[in-house]
Amino acid sequence: MKAVILTAGQGTRLRPVTLTMPKSLVPVANRWLIAYAIDVLKLAGLNDIGIVVNSLNSPIVSLLRNGKSLGVNIEYIVQENQKGLAHAIGLCKSFVGDEPFTVFLGDNIFQDRMTELLTSFADSGAEAKIVLGEVLDPTRFGIAEIEQGRIVRVVEKPQDPPSNLAITGVYLFRKSVFDAISRIKPSGRNELEITDAIQVLIGDGHPVASYELDGWWIDAGKPDAIIMANQLVLEELPYTPAPENGGQVEGNSEVSHRVLIGKNSRVIDSVIRGPVIIGEDTVICNSYVGPYTALGDNVVVEGSEIEASIVMKNCEIRNIQGRIDRSLLADNARVTSAPHMPVAHRFVLAENSYVQF
Numbered sequence: 001m002k003a004v005i006l007t008a009g010q011g012t013r014l015r016p017v018t019l020t021m022p023k024s025l026v027p028v029a030n031r032w033l034i035a036y037a038i039d040v041l042k043l044a045g046l047n048d049i050g051i052v053v054n055s056l057n058s059p060i061v062s063l064l065r066n067g068k069s070l071g072v073n074i075e076y077i078v079q080e081n082q083k084g085l086a087h088a089i090g091l092c093k094s095f096v097g098d099e100p101f102t103v104f105l106g107d108n109i110f111q112d113r114m115t116e117l118l119t120s121f122a123d124s125g126a127e128a129k130i131v132l133g134e135v136l137d138p139t140r141f142g143i144a145e146i147e148q149g150r151i152v153r154v155v156e157k158p159q160d161p162p163s164n165l166a167i168t169g170v171y172l173f174r175k176s177v178f179d180a181i182s183r184i185k186p187s188g189r190n191e192l193e194i195t196d197a198i199q200v201l202i203g204d205g206h207p208v209a210s211y212e213l214d215g216w217w218i219d220a221g222k223p224d225a226i227i228m229a230n231q232l233v234l235e236e237l238p239y240t241p242a243p244e245n246g247g248q249v250e251g252n253s254e255v256s257h258r259v260l261i262g263k264n265s266r267v268i269d270s271v272i273r274g275p276v277i278i279g280e281d282t283v284i285c286n287s288y289v290g291p292y293t294a295l296g297d298n299v300v301v302e303g304s305e306i307e308a309s310i311v312m313k314n315c316e317i318r319n320i321q322g323r324i325d326r327s328l329l330a331d332n333a334r335v336t337s338a339p340h341m342p343v344a345h346r347f348v349l350a351e352n353s354y355v356q357f
Helices: 032-045 059-064 085-090 115-123 176-181 194-203 223-235
Strands: 004-008 050-051 071-079 101-103 107-112 129-133 142-147 148-157 165-173 209-210 218-220 260-261 264-270 276-277 283-285 293-295 300-303 305-307 317-320 322-327 335-336
Touching: 004 032, 004 305, 032 050, 032 107, 032 115, 050 059, 085 176, 085 194, 085 305, 107 223, 115 129, 115 165, 129 194, 129 218, 148 194, 165 194, 165 218, 176 194, 209 223, 218 223, 223 293
Parallel strands: 004 050, 004 101, 050 071, 129 209, 260 276, 264 283, 276 293, 283 300, 300 317, 305 322, 317 335
Antiparallel strands: 101 165, 107 218, 129 165, 142 148, 142 165, 148 209
């Protein structure tokens, strides 16, 4: 069985971060989002993966290459125009051939490893299987209606939801889905909806089964969701003892357990309270780094406080009054205070930026 990961979307809800990087490359606990999907697939023995990108010039292609460094085999399928999930899946027909296959959205992250689901589908009697998760507000999601263990209807953002079970972005299909996709029409937003294709399968009498997730899942399409995903992943860091002074921890520093410090990074006269992950060649001086923070490679935090945040590589945070909280800083961002009078705020912000004082 093969696997497909969809990553061609523009990531508009995460701008300005995604103006310079695909959403699936946004780091969670210092790992790309897409790496978590690849982990799940590898665990189930699914090593042949097709990744749908919007261009072969995508950073995804240049960073992941053929997948050898990740222990998988990657091929790329180009979706030049984003015409919906069903359109993207339809482009994968030649890649998957006649085999059953699974589809993952590249911006979702799951606590559940789903290994038994992925390894058993090929020999099951289901024509398709859809992964579902409970949600508090089903009017915001594609929702499944289930009768006697089978999905009998899927509906997008219903005003009167038939259940609280949302479609989470993991699907298992057989080749019949390509015929179903060929028979649907664009929706009101001019996209081919995968929910419509699933409904065709149901209408044709094919058994469409469901799988309910065990544990949390995050659609990491917005900054708050990315921050939450980072917290949930860091929460699962295994216990590690607090590092002692000397080596990477210097001066009057206090570093708790569950703090991972990368190669050549230094903690100087600072307090670090885990769970925290710190990349390589990063310097933290006269600062406080609180729980659920991920600092990337080559970051400087000096004279500042930060907590529950993601700071990507090559960033600087210097001499900030007050605590930076639940923030997302993209590569090469600089947050500094004015070193001289008059004290003022100066901003250079991209579209959809958000600043709170």
